[in-house]
Amino acid sequence: MIExxxxxxxxxxxxxxxxxxxxxxxxxxxxxxxxxxALNHVLTEMTPPEVIDQVSxxxxxxxxxxxxxxxxxxxxxxxxxxxxxxxxxxxxEGDPGAFMDRNVMEAYPFKVLEGMTIAAYAxxxxxxFLYVRAEYPLAVQRLKNAIRQMEKHNLLGKNxxxxxxxFDVDVRLGAGAFVxxxxxxxxxxxEGRRGNPRPRPPYPAERGLFGCPTLINNVExxxxxxxxxxxxxxxxxxxxxxxxxxTKVFALSGRIARxxxxxxxxGTTLREIVFDIGGGxxxxxxxxxxxxxxxxxxxxPSDYLDxxxxxxxxxxxxxxxxxxxxxxxxxxSCMVDVAxxxxxxxxxxxxxxxxxxxxxxxxxxxxxxxxxNGDATLNDLxxxxxxxxxxxxxxxxxxxxxxPNPVLSTLRYFRDEYIAHIVDKRCPAGVCPVHKxxxxxxxx
Amino acid sequence: MTVVTxxxxxxxxxxxxxxxxxEIARENGIVIPTLCYLEGLSIAGACRLCxxxxxxxSKLLPACATRVSEGMExxxxxxxxxxxxxxxxxxxxxxxxxxxxxxxxxxxxQLQDAAVALGVDHIGVPYLHPHRHVDASHELxxxxxxxxxxxxxxxxxxxxxxxxxxxxxxVRGIEARVVTDFSTPWGxxxxxxxxxxxxxxxxxxxxxxxxxxxGEMTKQSEFVEYLVAMRGRRS
Amino acid sequence: MQPISTKPAPPSDDKRWRIVTATMRRHGFRPDALVExxxxxxxxxxYIDDVAMRFIARGLQLPPSRxxxxxxxxxxxxxxxxxxxxxxxxxxxxxYIKGASxxxxxxxxxxxxxxxxxxxxxxxxxxxARCMGACGLAxxxxxxxxxxxxxxxxxxxxxxxxxxxxx
Ligand SMILES: Cc1cc2nc3c(=O)[nH]c(=O)nc-3n(C[C@H](O)[C@H](O)[C@H](O)COP(=O)(O)O)c2cc1C
Ligand code: SF4
Ligand code: SF4
Ligand code: FES
Ligand code: FES
Numbered sequence: 001m002i003e004x005x006x007x008x009x010x011x012x013x014x015x016x017x018x019x020x021x022x023x024x025x026x027x028x029x030x031x032x033x034x035x036x037x038a039l040n041h042v043l044t045e046m047t048p049p050e051v052i053d054q055v056s057x058x059x060x061x062x063x064x065x066x067x068x069x070x071x072x073x074x075x076x077x078x079x080x081x082x083x084x085x086x087x088x089x090x091x092x093e094g095d096p097g098a099f100m101d102r103n104v105m106e107a108y109p110f111k112v113l114e115g116m117t118i119a120a121y122a123x124x125x126x127x128x129f130l131y132v133r134a135e136y137p138l139a140v141q142r143l144k145n146a147i148r149q150m151e152k153h154n155l156l157g158k159n160x161x162x163x164x165x166x167f168d169v170d171v172r173l174g175a176g177a178f179v180x181x182x183x184x185x186x187x188x189x190x191e192g193r194r195g196n197p198r199p200r201p202p203y204p205a206e207r208g209l210f211g212c213p214t215l216i217n218n219v220e221x222x223x224x225x226x227x228x229x230x231x232x233x234x235x236x237x238x239x240x241x242x243x244x245x246x247t248k249v250f251a252l253s254g255r256i257a258r259x260x261x262x263x264x265x266x267g268t269t270l271r272e273i274v275f276d277i278g279g280g281x282x283x284x285x286x287x288x289x290x291x292x293x294x295x296x297x298x299x300x301p302s303d304y305l306d307x308x309x310x311x312x313x314x315x316x317x318x319x320x321x322x323x324x325x326x327x328x329x330x331x332x333s334c335m336v337d338v339a340x341x342x343x344x345x346x347x348x349x350x351x352x353x354x355x356x357x358x359x360x361x362x363x364x365x366x367x368x369x370x371x372x373n374g375d376a377t378l379n380d381l382x383x384x385x386x387x388x389x390x391x392x393x394x395x396x397x398x399x400x401x402x403x404p405n406p407v408l409s410t411l412r413y414f415r416d417e418y419i420a421h422i423v424d425k426r427c428p429a430g431v432c433p434v435h436k437x438x439x440x441x442x443x444x
Numbered sequence: 445m446t447v448v449t450x451x452x453x454x455x456x457x458x459x460x461x462x463x464x465x466x467e468i469a470r471e472n473g474i475v476i477p478t479l480c481y482l483e484g485l486s487i488a489g490a491c492r493l494c495x496x497x498x499x500x501x502s503k504l505l506p507a508c509a510t511r512v513s514e515g516m517e518x519x520x521x522x523x524x525x526x527x528x529x530x531x532x533x534x535x536x537x538x539x540x541x542x543x544x545x546x547x548x549x550x551x552x553x554q555l556q557d558a559a560v561a562l563g564v565d566h567i568g569v570p571y572l573h574p575h576r577h578v579d580a581s582h583e584l585x586x587x588x589x590x591x592x593x594x595x596x597x598x599x600x601x602x603x604x605x606x607x608x609x610x611x612x613x614x615v616r617g618i619e620a621r622v623v624t625d626f627s628t629p630w631g632x633x634x635x636x637x638x639x640x641x642x643x644x645x646x647x648x649x650x651x652x653x654x655x656x657x658x659g660e661m662t663k664q665s666e667f668v669e670y671l672v673a674m675r676g677r678r679s
Numbered sequence: 680m681q682p683i684s685t686k687p688a689p690p691s692d693d694k695r696w697r698i699v700t701a702t703m704r705r706h707g708f709r710p711d712a713l714v715e716x717x718x719x720x721x722x723x724x725x726y727i728d729d730v731a732m733r734f735i736a737r738g739l740q741l742p743p744s745r746x747x748x749x750x751x752x753x754x755x756x757x758x759x760x761x762x763x764x765x766x767x768x769x770x771x772x773x774x775y776i777k778g779a780s781x782x783x784x785x786x787x788x789x790x791x792x793x794x795x796x797x798x799x800x801x802x803x804x805x806x807x808a809r810c811m812g813a814c815g816l817a818x819x820x821x822x823x824x825x826x827x828x829x830x831x832x833x834x835x836x837x838x839x840x841x842x843x844x845x846x
Contacts, residue, residue, distance in 0.1 A: 093812070096771030102812035134718065134755050136812060173718050176755030177616075178809065192713030193745075194613065194752040199489035199509040210711075251814060253773035259815035291772065325814075327772045341775055345809070351752075352594065352613070352620035354490050359535040362618040363570045387569070390531050393504055394492045603742075612744030614751045625743040626732055627751075635742060 014227045014236075014247050015104060015220055016263045017111075024142050027149040030110040036155060038226040039114050042121060043163045051122040052078060055225070058233035059245035064090055064181075064218030065296075065322050065398075067244070067311035073215065076205040078123040080213035087120050087128035088209065088216045090186060094133065094178035095294030096345065098325030100249040101219040103261050105132065105139035108223055109146035113169060115222030117156065118229065120167040123215055128167065131186055133174040143171055178295070178349040182397050183208075183216045185351065196353045197397035218323065220249055240266035244310035254291075254327040257282045267308040270300065274328055285330040289413070292327075293320030295342045295349070296402025298409025299335060318409040320402070334429035335414040336421055339407045340368035346403035357400025360391035364407065371418065374425040374434030381422060385411070450516040465507040465518055466494055476520050477529055477558050479536075479647055480595040481508040484668035485604055488596055493529050493558065496520045504528075526562060531569065533559050538571045539618075541590035542648075548661035549649030555593060572618070579624075581631030585643050585653055589621055592650040597665075598622060598642035605671055610636040641668070687737040690730045695723040699731075703738045710739055713749050717756055726757040762797040762804035764823050764842045766790075766835070771810030773817040782818055783807065785832040789839050802843050 022029040030036070042051055056071025077085060089112060093101040105112060116128050132140050147169050150156040158166045177195045179185045185195040187209050208214025224246060228236045237245050244266035250273065253259045257279030264273060270290060274280065281287050289299040292309075298319035300307075307313050311321050329338070347361040367384045370376040388404035395401045411418060420426045427435035449458045452465070452474055459468040464487075469476050479491040487509045495504040499517035507520070519525075536555060544550050576589035596613060599622060603609040610633055614623040624630045643651045645665045652661050686704065689696030702719035706712030716739065720731045727750055736746045750756050768774075768783045783794065790798050790805050797804040813819050816828025820835050827835065 094809070096775075096810035097773040097814050098810070099812035099814050135808065135810075172715065174755075175714060175718065175753030176809075177753050189714060190711065192709075192711040192715075192739075192749065194616070194748050199487070199506055201511075253814035253817055254776045259773075259817070261815075294772070325772070327776055327814075329776055333776060338776075341772070348617055349809075350617040352615075352617045353488070353596075354492055355532050355535055355539075355593075356492055358594070358618055358620070359539045359569075359572070362572055363535070363538070366570050366572070383569070386531075390528055394495055394528055394532065396489055396492065609742035610744060612742070612748035614744075614748050616752050623744055623747060626729055626747045628743075635744075 013263050014239075015108075015223045015249050016261070017108075017227065024107050024109055025145055027110060027146070027153060034230060035110055035226075036114060038229040039117055039155065040161055042118050042229060043161050043165055048078060048122045048124065051118065051229070054229060054233045055122070056233075058228050058236035059240075059243075060221070060224055060228060060236065061244065061311065062218055063220035063224070063248065063323065065293075065320070067321060070217065070221055073205065073217070074119065074123055076203075077125075077213050077215040080206050082206075082213050083124075084127060084212055085123055085125040086209040086212055086214040087116055087123070087125045088183075088186065088190070088214060089116055089128065089130045089219060089222055090181060090183070090216055091130055091132040091136075091139065091219045092174050092178075092181040092186065093136075093219070093323060094174075094181045094349075095323050095325045097251065097253060097291070097327045098294060098323050099251045100261060100324045102136050102139055104219050104223050104249070105136065106142055109139075109142045110150070111226055112143070112219055112222050113146055113150060113156070115225035116169060117160070117167055118225050119215060119217065119222065121165050123213075125215065126167055128169040129190055129209070130169060130171045131174060131180075131190060132171060134176065135174075140171060140173065147171070177351075178345075179351045179397070179399050182399060185397070186216070187214065194351070196351050197399075199396060220324075241308060241310045243312055248309070248321075248324060250324045250326045252278050252326050252328070255281055255285065255330040255332070256328040264309075266310045269306050269308055271305040273309070273326065274305070278328065281328070281330045285332065288329045288331050288333060289335070290326055290328050291319075291338070291406075292325065293322035293402075293405070294325055295345050296320050296398060296405050297322050298405050299329070299338065299413065300409075301413040303413075318405065318412055320405065332429060332431070334372075334427055334431045335410040335417045336368065336371055336427075337429075337431055339410045340365065340372055342406035343368055343403065346399060350399060350403075351397075354394075354396035354400060356391045357395040357397075357403065360387050360395075361400070361403050363387060364391070364404070368407070371421050372427070372432040372434060374421060374432075374437060376422050378422060381418060448512055448514040448516075450512055450514070450518065452518045453520055459512055461512060461514070463512055465496060465498075465505070465510050465512055465516075468512055469507060469520065474520060476507050477561065478508060479554060479558060479593065480597065482597050482601075482645055482665055482668060484670075484672040485597065485600040485645075488600070491532070491593070491595060493532055495525065495528065497522060497525065529558075530562050530564050533562060533564050534567045534569050536593045537564075537567050538569050540574065540592065541576065543590075546658050547591065547649040548652045548656045548658060549591075549663075550659040552659070552662045553649060554647035574618075576621070579630050580654070581629035582633075582636070582638075583631065583654075584638055585630070585640065585651065587622070587630065587651050588649065590650075591648045592622060593648055594620060594622065595647060596622070597645045597647065598651060601641045601645045601668060605668060606637060606639050606641050608635050608637050608639075611642060644668075687734065690734050696734070698723045699734070700738070703735075708739055710741055712739055713741060713746065714753070717750055717753075721756055726760050728758065759797075763802050765804045765806060765821075766823075766839060767806045767808050767811075767821040768794070768830075769809075769811050769813075769817070769819040769821070770807045771814060771817075773810070773814035774819055777817040779818040782820070782830060782832050782835070785836060786839060789836045790843070798843060800843065803839055 060070045061067040180195040185197045204214040343365045480488045489509040494507040497519040580586040599611040820830040
């Protein structure tokens with residue numbers, strides 16, 4: 001496996017502390033950089049409500065996509081009646097074009113586990129699971145190694161650090177299903193079932209794994225916990241924007257001079273990310289759009305490069321924070337083709353349980369194929385738009401609800417490209433089959 | 445358990461807080477279309493026909509899976525909901541190969557009934573023309589996958605009421621199909637008790653008893669509720 | 680529910696079944712061991728066939744259709760044996776933007792098979808993936824487990840042709 005070094009880290013880094021300059025396989029190395037000081041402090045000097053209070057006051061929000069306030073989630077699970085309680089770390093990272101969580105798990109396995117253990121203490125859980133996609137064997141190996149070492153040092157297992165608190169963690173492998181990143185599907189998968197989502201409520205906080213109260217957080221969310229508690233909620237809250245605190249790790253890729261991992265304060269503009277950090281577009285090409293949020297996200301055009309990146313502003317632009325993939329596109333990418341690409345993804349990743357997503361994604365994919373082939377009419381476009389509305393509003397889970405977003409956002413900013421394919425039978429970027437046909441006709 | 449009062453389609457109604465919107469609507473004679481729901485079985489929330497509008501949330505909520513609460517204001521039949529329901533029915537017709545005139549369930553099909561009730565008079569969404577097969581290997585019953593809407597009622601009744609779990613869903617997405625055992629022929633099944641419950645609960649002509657010709661297959665799915673109630677009484 | 684401690688007899692005296700049984704035992708032969716057990720079969724045998732599914736169903740006391748339903752839900756599980764060598768082309772977004780579909784088309788031409796298939800001589804299986812988490816190196820191809828970044832059709836084709844010549 002290839003190891004990647006972060007491209008850029010701001011002065012106040014949180015998740016990618018020490019630039020990955022420690023041996024991720026050695027517990028003592030992690031201890032040297034203040035590893036486990038937060039855990040020891042929490043276990044010996046703080047009550048669970050105090051821990052939750054710190055996390056709430058820091059303003060930390062979930063890094064797995066939707067940005068739900070982490071402290072609030074912890075509090076709900078802590079209060080939920082029923083035992084045992086479970087903790088799940090979501091390391092499924094299914095968004096194609098995202099590799100932040102992979103890096104965090106590979107380079108900072110102890111930090112993720114420290115965060116989980118603190119969370120377990122705060123909510124009263126005795127068993128945790130790390131759900132990691134099978135495509136990340138190195139992450140799995142390092143996490144398993146870290147668990148063994150922590151057990152040896154009495155940082156996991158019975159009576160941790162000599163306190164009454166006990167907590168065990170196990171790794172579970174994903175098996176190639178994007179929908180298993182959705183929390184109810186993930187739970188079904190750990191229970192050994194097909195990864196079908198189920199209606200919420202009840203939320204996992206009340207009825208989760210094996211029917212018990214369950215806390216689910218993303219890898220990066222857990223990686224924020226130890227630094228946050230070490231340096232304090234006020235320090236954490238001083239970074240970022242009014243509603244989005246702290247930093248965010250992004251995976252920068254696509255048509256960009258320097259691709260790689262970056263950690264920037266929330267509120268950094270897209271321009272700073274793409275041009276100052278990423279070095280802009282190579283080969284003298286022009287920037288066209290940046291895709292965020294994966295298959296539930298959207299494409300943001302150059303007009304909005306100066307927009308600060310946080311949860312709210314991305315939503316306002318018709319995109320989504322997602323887990324942090326940022327794919328840069330230049331003039332050689334066709335936006336209709338990109339929309340079709342994501343629809344194909346959602347269609348093949350749909351679990352097939354609910355009708356709008358199972359059938360609707362297949363139908364939208366068929367309509368988009370007609371468009372790129374130059375066989376569509378404006379009626380097909382109208383039908384596509386009404387299916388987008390239906391699938392978004394009636395699907396059971398976030399996969400179906402988000403599936404229309406790439407189409408809707410490209411229609412919002414690049415409608416002329418759709419019209420060119422449909423009316424003029426022409427692909428402006430010159431990539432779609434309609435373009436190739438047009439050229440054959442000219443040559444004939 | 446407490447009694448709550450709420451409004452459904454501007455009518456004041458009341459019920460227990462452990463009941464769903466659908467249950468209370470039915471107690472009060474308010475019709476909400478459903479396909480995957482069947483009284484006596486667990487809730488799937490899969491067909492999305494029963495979605496309703498609830499004041500205070502922009503999301504549409506499945507009536508079959510949503511508990512009522514005090515002061516809820518629910519609308520079950522806005523123009524928007526009817527439009528969505530029509531399209532969902534059209535999707536189900538376009539997804540399979542439904543040739544009603546030759547179907548054993550013609551005239552007794554819950555998909556047909558829903559289409560009529562909602563005024564679906566044409567299919568406006570693209571047909572998918574899938575290749576699906578028929579398994580006629582069982583002595584008494586057959587399944588025509590062309591007519592299956594994947595409501596998973598057969599899967600649930602077989603598991604939850606008969607306790608055989610012969611059926612499950614295989615593969616996923618648009619390729620998903622209900623399967624018996626290891627997707628092996630139904631007639632070879634080691635687990636099937638030939639009780640026929642799946643056939644009775646299937647809302648379409650997908651599952652049928654052999655020897656019926658077009659329009660002859662009538663089903664009794666209400667028995668599930670009865671069976672569950674009887675069992676509850678015994679234990 | 681009473682955990683079952685007696686193990687079912689393996690389908691053959693192939694030693695690899697011991698690994699599978701060990702996985703089931705580690706999880707107390709509980710139903711939630713299903714996905715982990717499928718992983719263990721795939722790792723030991725390279726694919727999961729009918730015989731393996733029957734063994735798991737008995738071992739974990741699960742209905743056959745539940746085992747089949749889970750095995751076919753997850754893309755990672757193969758129900759057929761793979762070729763001697765595997766070539767996985769990443770079709771994740773970053774790779775797609777960098778021309779992965781052209782790369783795949785050329786490899787299809789070289790091998791004469793579609794993604795998910797194996798060449799008739801059983802030498803090469805052509806597969807696709809959804810992001811290998813190496814997007815910075817897009818487009819990515821994985822040849823027999825080894826990640827190749829900024830993969831170009833020429834060098835990958837050359838490797839596949841070499842594999843197909845050795846039989
Ligand atoms: C289709 C789908 C895929 C998802 N994939 C992931 C994922 O890969 N990783 C992740 O952390 N969250 C994913 N989520 C979000 C999770 O459901 C859940 O909200 C998240 O793990 C909660 O953690 P957080 O509060 O720390 O963000 C996904 C959601 C949906 C609907
Ligand atoms: S929205 Fe799609 S993935 Fe989610 S439950 Fe429905 S079919 Fe499954
Ligand atoms: S066979 Fe009938 S009951 Fe079973 S899923 Fe299909 S339509 Fe529903
Ligand atoms: S009846 Fe409620 S979703 Fe099908
Ligand atoms: S998109 Fe190919 S490695 Fe991520």
